[in-house]
Amino acid sequence: MKKIIHLSDLHIGHKECGERFRLIIGGISRTCLPSSDYIVVITGDIADNAFHPEQYEEAIAGIISLEESGYRVLVVPGNHDYGTGILGNRKFVGQFKQKFFHDRRISYPKVDLIDEFAFIGLDSTAWELNWHDRFFSEGEIGKTQLSRLVRLMRRPEVAASRKIVYLHHHPFDFKLAMQLKDSEELKVIIENQVEMLLFGHYHRDEESALKIYHGTWGIPRCYNAGSSTHKNGETGFQWIINTEEKDPSADFNAKFI
Numbered sequence: 001m002k003k004i005i006h007l008s009d010l011h012i013g014h015k016e017c018g019e020r021f022r023l024i025i026g027g028i029s030r031t032c033l034p035s036s037d038y039i040v041v042i043t044g045d046i047a048d049n050a051f052h053p054e055q056y057e058e059a060i061a062g063i064i065s066l067e068e069s070g071y072r073v074l075v076v077p078g079n080h081d082y083g084t085g086i087l088g089n090r091k092f093v094g095q096f097k098q099k100f101f102h103d104r105r106i107s108y109p110k111v112d113l114i115d116e117f118a119f120i121g122l123d124s125t126a127w128e129l130n131w132h133d134r135f136f137s138e139g140e141i142g143k144t145q146l147s148r149l150v151r152l153m154r155r156p157e158v159a160a161s162r163k164i165v166y167l168h169h170h171p172f173d174f175k176l177a178m179q180l181k182d183s184e185e186l187k188v189i190i191e192n193q194v195e196m197l198l199f200g201h202y203h204r205d206e207e208s209a210l211k212i213y214h215g216t217w218g219i220p221r222c223y224n225a226g227s228s229t230h231k232n233g234e235t236g237f238q239w240i241i242n243t244e245e246k247d248p249s250a251d252f253n254a255k256f257i
């Protein structure tokens with residue numbers, strides 16, 4: 001694989017977001033060839049409301065069509081994949097694993113070794129689903145997952161790989177009721193240790209419209225894809241990231257929609 005297609009916050013089920021995802025899939029299939037050169041990474045909020053199972057089904061149908069065209073697709077859950085976005089339910093944690101990975105026993109960090117890369121997917125939402133803080137849209141990786149991440153980074157096959165971390169919540173930009181609560185703990189583990197950090201979650205048009213944070217925490221490439229399907233007309237990207245180039249200036253927004 002040579003390139004990454006980074007999508008986020010598809011919010012399938014919300015207004016025309018499902019149709020826009022189909023347009024994105026069409027754009028990818030027509031222009032990102034050969035498919036074996038690409039990995040598609042989707043950083044959460046794939047469905048808009050987990051309480052509506054048909055939204056999961058529509059999302060999975062789209063992902064299957066990408067896979068049938070030869071693309072490897074990696075996903076992590078966002079707060080909307082575990083509920084409404086502000087009210088979650090723990091039952092959706094297992095459901096997400098079953099639907100998207102066909103295995104409820106998968107644990108996070110989820111690592112996929114592909115060529116010289118280690119893709120490390122984090123769940124930044126599940127730790128938030130206990131009774132006292134399952135409201136709002138904040139994220140937390142949690143102590144258990146963070147300790148697993150430390151051990152994972154030391155595994156020889158991971159240590160020797162080019163590491164890409166992807167998660168839903170925005171690790172840098174603090175907004176009330178939306179931020180990643182243990183971002184400082186994450187920073188200690190991955191600072192200067194990984195070459196790419198991909199995320200979403202913030203897609204309202206506020207201060208940082210471009211949503212590029214290269215160099216933060218000593219990580220050369222940091223992208224927020226916003227809402228790739230432009231939920232409610234908000235900012236979003238379909239980043240095409242060329243891993244063969246050290247310089248991220250060759251990366252671009254594909255503008256499939």
Ligand SMILES: [Fe+2]
Nearest residue numbers: 009045201203
């Ligand atoms: Fe979102």
